[in-house]
Amino acid sequence: MNSYGGQAVINGVMIMGRNTSVIAVRSPAEEIIKREISIKKLYSSKFNKIPILRGILSLLDQLRTGVKAINLSEAISRGEKDSEETVPNLSGFQLFLTFSVSLLFVIGIFLVGPAVVSRILNSLGLGDFLISIIEGIIRLSLVIAYIFFVGLSDEFKKLFQYHGAEHMAIWTHDNKDDLTIDNLKKYSKEHPRCGTSFIFLVILISIILFTFVPTSSIIFRVIFKILLLPIVIGVSYELLKFASSSKSKILKSILNAPGIWIQFLTTRKPDNSQMEVAIESLKFAIELNED
Numbered sequence: 526m527n528s529y530g531g532q533a534v535i536n537g538v539m540i541m542g543r544n545t546s547v548i549a550v551r552s553p554a555e556e557i558i559k560r561e562i563s564i565k566k567l568y569s570s571k572f573n574k575i576p577i578l579r580g581i582l583s584l585l586d587q588l589r590t591g592v593k594a595i596n597l598s599e600a601i602s603r604g605e606k607d608s609e610e611t612v613p614n615l616s617g618f619q620l621f622l623t624f625s626v627s628l629l630f631v632i633g634i635f636l637v638g639p640a641v642v643s644r645i646l647n648s649l650g651l652g653d654f655l656i657s658i659i660e661g662i663i664r665l666s667l668v669i670a671y672i673f674f675v676g677l678s679d680e681f682k683k684l685f686q687y688h689g690a691e692h693m694a695i696w697t698h699d700n701k702d703d704l705t706i707d708n709l710k711k712y713s714k715e716h717p718r719c720g721t722s723f724i725f726l727v728i729l730i731s732i733i734l735f736t737f738v739p740t741s742s743i744i745f746r747v748i749f750k751i752l753l754l755p756i757v758i759g760v761s762y763e764l765l766k767f768a769s770s771s772k773s774k775i776l777k778s779i780l781n782a783p784g785i786w787i788q789f790l791t792t793r794k795p796d797n798s799q800m801e802v803a804i805e806s807l808k809f810a811i812e813l814n815e816d
Contacts, residue, residue: 527814529695529807530718532591533687534598538806540691541590542814548594549806550601557802558601559809562594580762581755587720639663640743640750654736661732668724672790682793689714690795690803692788698811704804706797714795715788717777718769722784726761729783734760 531540537550539562546562567582639660646656675681696712697704731750734757738749768780795803 527811528718529698529810529814530720531691531695531806532594532720533684533691534594535684536602536687536802537598538687538691538694538803539591539594539598540695540806540810541587542810544814545810546590546594547806547809547813548598549802549809550598551798551802552601553604557805559805560597560601561809561813562590562597564589564593576763577756577759580759580766583762584758637743637747638667640746643746644743653738657732657736657738660735661728664731665725665728668728669787669790672787676790685791685793686795686799687802689792690799691806692716692719692792693795693800694803694807698807704808706800706804709800709804714792715785717781717785719784719788719791721787721791722781723761723765725783725787726764726780727757730757730761730764 527543529540529542531538533539534548534550536552537548539546539548546564547559548562549557549559552558564586566586572582573579642663643656643660646659651659676685690709692714693709693712694704695716695718697708700712702708702711731753734753735750738746738753764780768777771777
């Protein structure tokens, strides 16, 4: 049986399968609109045996698919013509620009800020290892604070409800139950395969690797961290891949627990209509990936 992942989109749910991804979105007319998301994947069979690199390519594919899914769901939610062709594919330059702006935001908030703090702590005579731990705690605190405050808005509360519905649908499929609302209600809105586990692991691995980055120069420290970031992402992917295939329940629990905790912030209990959308999205994904 194939395993599936996904994410919440605007008024709907995206489900990612082995071969293709789909979305189901609730339109202003209360219809559930389903569409396939097509991208040319970077991650392919010729790369899937190359450790580290496969994790980086897999993440890039997920980001590209996610951006396209959100754009399409936004168009459907506005009541526009719901064909996928109404949402133009982002050009290479547009993707680069979007990624660059996002990267600058991440660098400014999550790398430069903690690096400035580390410089101050370094002047107080604290060791590199302790400074890296403090930086990691600051970085994690910023992520949690950001999620908490955006979750106070009605728009994000609804998004987090669809996130919970997506998890409940995948749990139902994982346990080979029929995809019905009553069955979804039996399962948790948190799921160990959620990307939040990956985010936490990236922060944890960065704490370890960034310990070896000199603290004498803020600019050098930030640049070196940026260069290390792809390696951090790749290593995190390999650890999660190893944990998912491991028979050790203890190892799985250790690696999954922090991500589950964060999901208490990123998921909400969905209503029946939202679970219905998640069910339709997963059914559509199964239809396209397993026929």
